[in-house]
Amino acid sequence: MATTNDFEIEYWNGVAGARWVRAQKRFDEMVQPLVRPLLTGDAVRPGMRVLDVGCGCGGSTLDLADLVGPSGSVTGIDVSRPMLRRARARARERGLDNVRFLEADAQTAALPEVDLVFSRLGVMFFSDPVAGFSNLRRALLPGGGLLAAVWAEASHNPWMTDPPAVVADVMDVAPTHPDGKGPFALSDPDEILQVLEAAGFAERRVEEHRGMVRVGHDASDATDFSLRGIGRVSAAAQDASPSALAAAEVALHEHYTRLAGDSGVLADATVLYVRAHA
């Protein structure tokens, strides 16, 4: 198995990183409700030191900073320079001084000691998951915990899998990642539990959480997000001919019109909540 994350580092620093920065506000609004239950209760308390893994543009890092308060601290770690630039700017805008960001590979970097390792959809991309999670466990102080959300299997996430199927006749949509799994690389609960065990975690739990994401405020907005936001269709759209693009636009608009309602375009989405202790 490969032990470096060269592909991911290039991917998240290239066109994908730029697209994610553009889509930051939309993605935050989409996934915040899906992940919020993970942060409720006393899982994240004032004064805690937290590491936010694969923090991207910092949406969850800022949420965590609010929860730990001025006596706590949050370190966001990510490999994507453009996304971290956005994250740092957002923390500055809010005047937060309990947040810092680290540009590094969480699988191999020397990590700060923390009470909690958190991740919102940022731990699925390790080339060697056991090495990655072992590194995260080593960052935990005695009694510390891991709290992460990962995407559940593709068939439970039509918000991601429907658009490529809808445009398949008119556009060549390739997988974004060489293993073909990408965001679904940790979508098997049994495999997650095995990885956590091999990485030395105790009290391992995986819980499915089904919800919905709001892909757009109407069919046109959702179509625009699919074609010019993030995901496999937007990657394919970049190199598509004008006629293919026009046909894809029609097909996606029809698809999203069927999903549109009073609250916008809603699509099923499922995540797994992963909890463990050092």
Ligand SMILES: C[S@@+](CC[C@H](N)C(=O)[O-])C[C@H]1O[C@@H](n2cnc3c(N)ncnc32)[C@H](O)[C@@H]1O
């Ligand atoms: C799906 S995005 C999620 C970003 C963010 N957590 C959010 O919810 O908006 C995955 C993030 O993981 C980061 N990532 C991928 N592999 C990584 C690694 N080995 N170390 C640190 N970050 C990584 C990517 O750069 C990207 O920002």
